[in-house]
Amino acid sequence: MSEPYPRTVVVLAAGEGKRMKSALPKVLHPLLGRTLLGHVLNAAQPLSAERTMVVVGHGADQVRAHLAEAAPDAVPVLQAEQLGTGHAVRIALEAAPEASGTVVVLNGDVPLLRPETVAGLVAAHESERAAATVLAAEVPDPTGLGRIVRDADGRLEQIVEQRDATAAQLAVREINAGIYAFDAGRLRDVLGKLSTDNDQGEEYLTDVFRLLVSAGEPVGVHLAVDHAETLGCNDRVELAALRRLLRDRVNERWMRTGVSLLDPETTWIDVTVALDRDAVVDQNTQLRGGSVVGAGAVVGPDVTLIDTVVGPGATVLRSHAVGAEVGAGASVGPYAYLRPAARLAEKSKVGTFVEVKNSEVGPGAKVPHLSYVGDATIGARANIGAATIFVNYDGVNKHRTVVGEAAFVGCDTSLIAPVEVGAGAYVAAGSAISKDVPPGALGVTRAPQRNVEDWVTRRRSGTTSAAAAERALQGAPGVTSAASEGEAIHGAAESVGGAPRAGDTATE
Incomplete structure (x- = not known):
């Protein structure tokens, strides 16, 4: 068995994306859990490349910062002047003089590209020992895209940009996806021969194919199964269209694994989310970031989960959660707000118009409605009455409240931290508790009632x-x-x- 080719990935991410009309570089616009660039880098992962080079230019500092967080192994290479795709690849290879074997070039704005498609392109290229191979696609409307021009025998003759194409070439529906595999040595030789004699005065990477064909080198075309994978993004309208296509792909995958999506068209699931079998996602629901939904859990309708874990059999209804944990069999909502580090144990309940932040709600404990729970620990089977406020902030520091096991806190109560309500203790409705209530005791601070007879x-x-x-x-x-x-x-x-x-x- 022959040794695998060493591989280098070059991602072109230097363009400004003027039509996006944004201060954010085009490749950093988000799409269901990753940036455009992040999706492309993910598609290249199965190649196990020795190095990944990302050519940066417009908004270089922003792109570098994103790479440092999302893809720290990727090496940014600055293209100070955007003089074309050929120029960008030449700069990348100059920064990696040791690169040999196969060089894979990807555009940074093709987020629907599948890893298996990239792997198929490279496999075809290496098995044919080609000098270069281009990924192509048959599209319904090729307007604005480079055309694959073949000779009478069906072999690649050249790749022609829209602006340089003849009328006959414009009628061709087989387009260049902007994704290539090259033999590193042959690519280096030809890059030095590129000309700027074209409409844009740039070095086109596509001219490499024309020069290789002229030299009699073997070049290939690998056709993508689904042309939608090759779609790029030039403005926010196209970005929205890509988002819908990716939504449908993600939703179909989850439904085929045993997840019920009751209204897929209003369900948006990031590619980074995980769901277990028999989870149910109702309409108007967004699952984002690193969220996880357990087996048999019901989420929605009208729910947003961001980096939130929902345990098996739990229910989250018309609520918003960020960085929270909902235990098995727990119940949330409607209209609850779980903030970071809200941790609900199994079979606990957080009900209507309740906000929880940096707090633990113990097994079987209940906060049914109209309450704020901040910086607190609530014991198992405790009950927190309506309109209870955990007063955690003194204007400078946050303080913690502890409510013991099976404690019973009355309605319209303020627990002024730091304070502890002991196990089995009661707090009378309408109290403002600023001193500890011992286990089994009753805490009460309300004033005696006075009735003024015949006042009305x-x-x-x-x-x-x-x-x-x-x-x-x-x-x-x-x-x-x-x-x-x-x-x-x-x-x-x-x-x-x-x-x-x-x-x-x-x-x-």
């Missing part, structure tokens, strides 16, 4: 409220005097030190 009939005479009060006080049939009943209950509560009445502590 005296101060709001003539209103519907006054009329209702008068009927009640006169003992109208079917109406009970709320004032006298309330006094009796209030007195009973005061007699046991302010203990809350049934249903007065928390909601569920």
Whole structure:
């Protein structure tokens, strides 16, 4: 078995992309979890190249910073003046004089390119021992694209840019995808012979093929199975079209692996997301970054997850989560907001209009509605009543609150950190707790209630409220005097030190 060819990948990413009308370099525009450049680099990964060179120019510092984070092994090479694709490849090879074997050249704005297509191009090139091989595609509309021109025997004759093509050549629908494999030695020889005698005054890399053909060198054409893979991006309209195509590809792949997408056209899943079998994703849902959805979990409708893990059997409904963890069988939403480091244990609940940040909600614990939980640890099976606020910030520093196992916090309560509510303790509704509540104790800070008799009939005479009060006080049939009943209950509560009445502590 022959030794594999050494390989070098060169990605052309120096262009400005004027039609994007953006301060961001074209190759850095995002597309379902990666930049355009990131998608191209991913397509080249299976080649196991000895080196990857990225030619940078416009916005070079931004592209370098992106490479340092997303592809630290890639070597940026500066093309200070954009003098054409041939010039860019020549600069890259000058920066890697030791490169030999196969040189693979990719455009940095072809995000739908599949790794298997690149691998197929290189395999065909190396098996034929060709001097150069171009990836081609049959497209419905070739306008604006370079044409593959063949001779009478079907062999490649030349690649002609749109601006330099004749009328007959413009009718050709087989186009150059801008993706090539070259023999390194032959490529170096021909690059020095490129001319700028063309409409743009640039060194065209495509002229390498014409020169090789003229010299009698073997050149090849490898046809892509799906022309959509070769689509580039010149403006935001084309970027949106590519995004839709990639969305459909990603969604189809997940459905074929056993994931249910109830409305694929409104479901957007980044290429970096992972889903387990029997997960269900409902309409209007975005799964982004490194999010993971476990087996049997239900996400959506109207959910955005960013870098969030949802455990098996959990439910997330009409909510937004960033950097959070939702445990197995847990329930979130509707209208919840999970911020970074929100960690919900198995079978816990975070309900309607609840925000959680940098907090642990223990197994079976509940925060059903209308609450803010920040910098807190909530124990197993604890219940947090509606409108509870974990007061974590003193204007300078953040402080932590601990609520113990099976503790019961009443509605409309403020827990002023740092503070601890012990295991099994109760907090009366309407309290502001700034001192620790021991295990099994009742914490209460609300003032005694005072009723001002006949205030409505005296101060709001003539209103519907006054009329209702008068009927009640006169003992109208079917109406009970709320004032006298309330006094009796209030007195009973005061007699046991302010203990809350049934249903007065928390909601569920």
